[in-house]
Amino acid sequence: xxxxxxxxxxxxxxxxxxxxRLALLAIVLNVLFFISIYKYVCKDxxxxxxxxxTALMGASILYNLVFMLATFLSSEGVKNYKPNFSYIMFGxxxxxxxxxxxxxxxxxxxxxxxxxxxxxRLIVYLVLSALCLVGAALINLAKSRALAAHTASLEAGxx
Amino acid sequence: MAELSLKHxxxxxxxxxxxxxxxxxxxxxxxLIVLVGPSGCGKSxxxxxxxxxxxxxxxxxxxxxxxxxxxxxxDRDMAMVFQNYALYGHMTIYENMAFSLTLRKEDPNVxxxxxxxxxxxxxxxxxxxxxxxxxxxxxxxxxxxxxSIVRSPKxxxxxxxxxxxxxxxxxxxxxxxxxxxxxxxxxxxxxxHDQTEALTLADRIxxxxxxxxxxIGTPLELYLNPNNIFVASFIGLPPMNxxxxxxxDGTLVGKGFTVPLTPEQKATLAPxxxxxxxxxxxxxxxxxxxxxxxDVTTNENLGMNTLVHGHLAGNRITAKLxxxxxxxxxxQVKIAFGRMxxxxxxxxxxxxxxxxxx
Numbered sequence: 001x002x003x004x005x006x007x008x009x010x011x012x013x014x015x016x017x018x019x020x021r022l023a024l025l026a027i028v029l030n031v032l033f034f035i036s037i038y039k040y041v042c043k044d045x046x047x048x049x050x051x052x053x054t055a056l057m058g059a060s061i062l063y064n065l066v067f068m069l070a071t072f073l074s075s076e077g078v079k080n081y082k083p084n085f086s087y088i089m090f091g092x093x094x095x096x097x098x099x100x101x102x103x104x105x106x107x108x109x110x111x112x113x114x115x116x117x118x119x120x121r122l123i124v125y126l127v128l129s130a131l132c133l134v135g136a137a138l139i140n141l142a143k144s145r146a147l148a149a150h151t152a153s154l155e156a157g158x159x
Numbered sequence: 160m161a162e163l164s165l166k167h168x169x170x171x172x173x174x175x176x177x178x179x180x181x182x183x184x185x186x187x188x189x190x191l192i193v194l195v196g197p198s199g200c201g202k203s204x205x206x207x208x209x210x211x212x213x214x215x216x217x218x219x220x221x222x223x224x225x226x227x228x229x230x231x232x233x234d235r236d237m238a239m240v241f242q243n244y245a246l247y248g249h250m251t252i253y254e255n256m257a258f259s260l261t262l263r264k265e266d267p268n269v270x271x272x273x274x275x276x277x278x279x280x281x282x283x284x285x286x287x288x289x290x291x292x293x294x295x296x297x298x299x300x301x302x303x304x305x306x307s308i309v310r311s312p313k314x315x316x317x318x319x320x321x322x323x324x325x326x327x328x329x330x331x332x333x334x335x336x337x338x339x340x341x342x343x344x345x346x347x348x349x350x351x352h353d354q355t356e357a358l359t360l361a362d363r364i365x366x367x368x369x370x371x372x373x374x375i376g377t378p379l380e381l382y383l384n385p386n387n388i389f390v391a392s393f394i395g396l397p398p399m400n401x402x403x404x405x406x407x408d409g410t411l412v413g414k415g416f417t418v419p420l421t422p423e424q425k426a427t428l429a430p431x432x433x434x435x436x437x438x439x440x441x442x443x444x445x446x447x448x449x450x451x452x453x454d455v456t457t458n459e460n461l462g463m464n465t466l467v468h469g470h471l472a473g474n475r476i477t478a479k480l481x482x483x484x485x486x487x488x489x490x491q492v493k494i495a496f497g498r499m500x501x502x503x504x505x506x507x508x509x510x511x512x513x514x515x516x517x
Contacts, residue, residue, distance in 0.1 A: 013253035
């Protein structure tokens with residue numbers, strides 16, 4: 001067995017920690033986004049209250065919970081080389097990118113509600129979070145396909 | 160090559176209790192040595208000193224001529240298998256077996272090859288993704304052995320590895336250890352209190368009692384020519400029958416029985432004429448027919464043999480008779496002694512030719 005084959009064969013007995021850790025990092029980045037968004041800089045607090053305290057805020061909080069749960073479950077799925085969880089991760093990553101246009105962009109458009117620095121930081125968190133998810137999903141897809149092919153060849157060899 | 164040498168090893172604990180006295184042993188390359196003795200005889204302490212888990216109070220330990228008396232355990236190139244397996248419950252079998260090599264930061268591909276090779280030897284290939292809790296006791300012990308094998312140590316140390324297993328599994332795992340030893344041809348030190356394990360596994364046995372080595376020899380040597388009453392009683396199952404007898408003009412006179420001696424035996428016991436000695440007879444060396452009468456108390460059928468317990472003129476005696484017998488309490492059986500062993504009554508040492516002790 002050459003080194004490449006051994007590397008693939010090792011996957012039969014080891015977890016895909018690379019993808020799993022990237023997914024967990026995506027959760028951490030999302031938490032950073034979440035704790036940073038309401039740190040408004042507006043001197044007139046009532047204006048911030050008017051902007052944030054809507055049904056959208058409740059939906060946003062709810063989505064954060066859903067995101068963390070779905071990403072955690074996906075991280076466990078990719079740990080075991082299950083390819084379907086990669087597609088869930090692609091979906092979650094797309095939503096992270098879409099979220100940029102909901103809060104940071106709309107809040108930044110309101111003058112004095114969000115500084116440029118805070119705006120850029122929030123975008124960076126969401127983009128990085130999405131990139132982690134895409135990376136985890138791609139690595140898992142590649143590994144799970146290689147492992148499936150290797151397992152099939154082993155079974156063919158046995159037969 | 161892995162030759163181990165223990166010279167004048169003593170173990171004295173801080174509270175001045177001495178557990179091992181002047182232990183001397185040369186282990187040849189590829190030899191399987193079994194340390195056997197009752198609980199508290201110092202066999203595990205000796206093994207732990209070899210492993211580096213206990214300090215050596217006095218003496219020298221060398222491995223391939225290199226003094227390792229003060230070498231830390233991790234640098235001794237020895238692997239130990241424990242009675243309680245000592246596996247990590249949260250890791251898979253693969254991870255357990257690979258763990259020591261991972262700690263050493265070996266190439267993952269090399270680790271993989273070694274783990275698969277060890278799993279193949281121990282027939283664990285299909286269990287590698289399982290957790291220890293999903294395996295039977297015998298399989299867990301095989302994993303513990305596998306963890307040792309992957310390290311390719313110079314010496315394997317086994318500390319009562321079969322004690323946690325039931326009788327059937329113990330027998331199966333014992334056979335696996337024999338095969339493993341043949342396959343690896345590695346130097347092994349094995350501790351047990353079970354004399355059956357010692358007899359079946361060992362190239363040589365070290366029989367210990369109260370911290371002292373009683374005898375070192377092949378299983379057959381210890382069985383046929385025990386050095387003293389302790390070894391005679393410890394090796395062999397059921398244990399040897401011991402009687403107090405007097406040597407009188409070519410016969411042994413016991414309480415209520417007399418045994419004639421052959422000319423060779425007479426010569427051996429000549430210096431003991433008119434003195435008391437201890438006579439040892441193994442249960443399997445007693446046969447039906449003869450002049451002595453045994454009063455039966457219990458009859459245990461084992462299939463091919465029957466263990467008959469009773470009294471010979473008041474002395475307790477056990478005979479292992481051939482075939483299936485149905486003696487009852489109170490029956491009388493005529494018996495004869497086959498091979499006999501003689502021991503000095505005071506020193507308990509064996510009396511050999513020309514009256515020499517041992």
